[in-house]
Amino acid sequence: MRYVSTRGRAPALGFGDALLAGLASDGGLYVPETWPALPDLTRCVTYADAATAVASCFVGDEIDDATLARCATEAYATFRHPSIVPLVQLDHRQWLAELFHGPTFAFKDVALQLVGRLFDHVLEQRSDHITIIGATSGDTGSAAIDAVRGRDNIDIVMLFPNGRVTDVQRRQMTTVEDANVHIAAIDGTFDDCQDLVKAMFLHPRLASQRHLSAVNSINWGRVMAQVTYYATTSLALGGETVFAVPTGNFGNVFAGWVARRMGAPIDRFVLSTNANDILARFLNEGDMSMREVVPTLSPSMDIQVSSNFERLLFEMNDRDGGMTAEQLARFRSSGRLDVEPDQRAEHLDGTFSATRVDDDATLAEIHRLAHRTGVVVDPHTATATAAASLIDHDGPVVALATAHPAKFADAVARALGQRPELPEALAELHVKAERFEVVANDLELVAAHVERVTAAT
Ligand SMILES: *Cc1c(COP(=O)(O)O)cnc(C)c1O
Secondary structure (H helix, E strand, O other): OOEOOOOOOOOOOOHHHHHOOOOOOOOOOEEOOOOOOOOOOOOOOOOOHHHHHHHHHHOOOOHHHHHHHHHHHHHHHHOEEEEEEEEEOOOOOOEEEEOOOOOOOOOOHHHHHHHHHHHHHHHHHHHHOOOEEEEOOOOOHHHHHHHHHHOOEEEEEEEOOOOOOOOOHHHHHHHOOOOOOOEEEEEHHHHHHHHHHHHOOOOOOHHHHHOEEEEOOOHHHHHHHHHHHHHHHHHHHHEEEEEEEEEOOOOOHHHHHHHHHHOOOOEEEEEEOOOOOOOHHHHHHEEEEEOOOOOOOHHHHHOOOOOEEEEEEHOOOOHHHHHHHHHHHHHHHOOOOEOHHHHHHHOOOOOEEEOOOHHHHHHHHHHHHHHHHOOOOHHHHHHHOOOOOOOOOOEEEEEEEOOHHHHHHHHHHHHHHHHHHHOOHHHHHHHOOOEEEEOOHHHHHHHHHHHHHHHHH
């Protein structure tokens, strides 16, 4: 199995190289050269078995099945629910697939716990070591840290904007004790942190001394790992399933598209967005034009340019990388993406639709669902259940639950008048010692900090 870039000008790579590279050298995203067929999952007993079978179609002969099975078994042993992704029934046709039972109570654990172990295995095989640097506005940081903590071949340095993440979010990162985890609070904004990370990848000394890497949402391994729950869930419900997906970077819903392309019984997808509704405007009105990002109650969806959309665009262009690169260049210069009507009709209509759910509607939905079903959802999930409740479909409708309600307790309290119960693992954070350094918003100081903290390990 080879991987090609969506912009058509980077060399094709094997799975391990595509995994470690993240972004392709032409700025594109890696996708498999061909889409495999879904393997027979009926004999899979555990979720880890299904994840192994799905991953096996994508890694080719680079990683043997026994190793994949070990990585998947270890990854999902960290989850607090025996089903890994349990289904909760909301009414006669609506379900919730809970993706938040991983170690950091966020859906990103489902992919990152597996990807962290695959990284480690590939690095071990190559006797290589990487330093992952990332910036986080809250949730992604802790999921990435938990996925690689304690690994010999990986250091992780996570930057967060000092004083601008919640107490729980900060403590989820700073109370991790493993020596390969390094947290820096930057005196600046999230954008400053992101700019510092980008600049460090180009920093002559740092970039030549350390093998720098990222585990952001464009990484192919993350999309691959997310295909599994679309397949297991739609097969378990036994009908052409509609998925309602709270969408930010389009990684989650693109994994659903891949599952459908491989043959999973999926009818279509309904994306939910918050007030940052570029995808809803695009899918409903054909208007993909950038606007300012506004902060909402569902911060993981506060995104204007969804990086993984490029993978779908590549498919819409019948895998013509040159055309995809041109279209994206026009989008960057004009702020508008134009798609031909026949491209739209063939690839989008009937497969994707979208619903915009603003903060008021999100709070109303948390309230409605709690009173009707007793199920308390977080604001990201609420956008999806709100979208799902509008769907006209005879078969099963599954809304993806992407965060534990206790992680967004303030919003839930606003909707319900009381705070959700804090799981023990989150409550414990408040008595654990914190470990992080405050660093000025200055590239040379931050680069020197990264060199220093990663030198010893
Ligand atoms: C990351 C995230 C999303 C968005 O997922 P994408 O793959 O970026 O579309 C939605 N909800 C929560 C809670 C998230 O952490």
